[in-house]
Amino acid sequence: MNKPIQVTRSSMPDFEEYTEEIKDLWESHWLTNMGAKHKQFEATLLKYLNIPNITLFTNGHLALECTIAALNLTGEVITTPFTFASTTHAIVRNGLEPVFCDINSDDYTIDVDKLESLITDKTCAIVPVHVYGNICNVKEIERIARKYDLKIIYDAAHAFGVTVDGVSIANFGDASMFSFHATKVFNTIEGGAVVYKGEKLAEILYDIKNFGITGPESVEYVGGNAKMNEFQAAMGICNLRHIDGEIEKRKAVVERYVERLGSIKGIKLVRPQTGVNSNYAYFPVVFDGYKLNRDEISEKLKAENIFARKYFYPLTSSFECYKGRFDVEKTPIAKYIAERVLTLPLYADLALEDVDRICDIILNYNRASNESNLEAAASLSRI
Numbered sequence: 142m143n144k145p146i147q148v149t150r151s152s153m154p155d156f157e158e159y160t161e162e163i164k165d166l167w168e169s170h171w172l173t174n175m176g177a178k179h180k181q182f183e184a185t186l187l188k189y190l191n192i193p194n195i196t197l198f199t200n201g202h203l204a205l206e207c208t209i210a211a212l213n214l215t216g217e218v219i220t221t222p223f224t225f226a227s228t229t230h231a232i233v234r235n236g237l238e239p240v241f242c243d244i245n246s247d248d249y250t251i252d253v254d255k256l257e258s259l260i261t262d263k264t265c266a267i268v269p270v271h272v273y274g275n276i277c278n279v280k281e282i283e284r285i286a287r288k289y290d291l292k293i294i295y296d297a298a299h300a301f302g303v304t305v306d307g308v309s310i311a312n313f314g315d316a317s318m319f320s321f322h323a324t325k326v327f328n329t330i331e332g333g334a335v336v337y338k339g340e341k342l343a344e345i346l347y348d349i350k351n352f353g354i355t356g357p358e359s360v361e362y363v364g365g366n367a368k369m370n371e372f373q374a375a376m377g378i379c380n381l382r383h384i385d386g387e388i389e390k391r392k393a394v395v396e397r398y399v400e401r402l403g404s405i406k407g408i409k410l411v412r413p414q415t416g417v418n419s420n421y422a423y424f425p426v427v428f429d430g431y432k433l434n435r436d437e438i439s440e441k442l443k444a445e446n447i448f449a450r451k452y453f454y455p456l457t458s459s460f461e462c463y464k465g466r467f468d469v470e471k472t473p474i475a476k477y478i479a480e481r482v483l484t485l486p487l488y489a490d491l492a493l494e495d496v497d498r499i500c501d502i503i504l505n506y507n508r509a510s511n512e513s514n515l516e517a518a519a520s521l522s523r524i
């Protein structure tokens with residue numbers, strides 16, 4: 142049996158590069174609480190993303206949760222259910238009510254044509270998701286938010302390094318959250334960041350991730366602990382040196398998948414978005430009218446030690462913890478896609494021969510020939 146292939150595999154610097162980077166921590170004994178590595182990493186990221194403000198966090202989820210808290214919102218937040226648990230939980234854990242908008246069937250981001258009809262006098266914000274690194278219709282979302290005076294907080298967990306018409310995706314909305322989790326295009330082991338407009342938010346985010354402490358003897362917010370530590374920041378410093386090369390390698394993997402699966406009836410891929418420089422974060426495939434359904438393909442791959450994932454099934458609106466609260470029928474496209482989507486293995490060092498093997502398993506399976514093989518095997522055993 143071939144060695145297992147998981148849906149992704151963390152990018153890592155050379156061992157020596159990382160150990161060199163963390164060496165001075167043994168001299169300083171300063172391991173966390175916004176130390177030298179944290180400051181250095183923050184400054185490097187500002188440059189890389191070409192943005193004015195960034196706050197680092199210990200993970201993407203707390204980055205999103207703290208940002209929503211920092212904006213001091215009340216009421217309803219429009220978002221999509223075709224995402225990881227984090228997006229919806231971050232809204233609910235802030236005491237806000239998620240209102241689910243459907244996604245579009247092209248890139249699975251929020252359907253801006255359905256957004257406006259969901260706005261009520263209780264709506265305070267929109268939390269759109271750049272799902273798989275596909276970019277939401279940022280212009281239309283901006284127009285709607287301005288018209289109704291709503292905040293926009295992008296869940297950009299998947300979108301680090303993406304640009305639109307040459308502009309970093311970090312520049313849209315009031316704030317965007319990036320995840321630097323081990324499974325992401327760019328990782329700090331665990332980690333995350335928020336980028337935003339306005340100095341005011343900088344102060345609040347800094348305090349909120351550090352228990353709400355604003356001075357030696359003052360605590361102005363009910364904050365938590367969401368600080369990025371020095372080892373995470375050191376990993377970020379190292380990985381950022383290699384990010385462009387990693388994205389290039391991912392691109393080659395995606396191109397091979399597209400070459401093999403791009404024109405197959407019943408297999409739907411996301412088309413490249415106009416003006417968008419992708420980070421090739423995920424490779425979602427929708428099996429719709431193919432000879433095998435999504436679950437059958439998933440099982441076939443598993444039998445060969447290949448572990449694709451059903452990101453994002455089930456919809457967050459159908460989670461047990463939200464039972465009876467939301468109606469999944471109100472987001473029919475999200476429901477349809479979630480039932481048919483499979484994200485295939487994708488990481489920088491995935492060998493093209495492995496991509497071919499994955500495609501062969503998907504393409505070469507033929508129910509009729511498999512049945513006749515089984516019959517042949519059965520008659521052989523009778524001899």
Ligand code: T4K
Nearest residue numbers: 147149150151200201202225227228298320321322323324
């Ligand atoms: N918003 C969105 C839209 C998100 O997708 C996420 C996270 C967030 C917010 C929150 O960001 P963070 O708080 O996580 O920074 C994974 C990740 O844990 C999660 O970060 C990610 N989204 C989600 C889509 O996927 P799982 O439960 O599927 O991960 P797991 O442990 O099954 O790992 C998947 C594969 O990755 C493994 O089979 C092998 C590989 N892997 C995993 C780990 C942990 C590695 O190569 N190295 C590793 O260290 O959630």
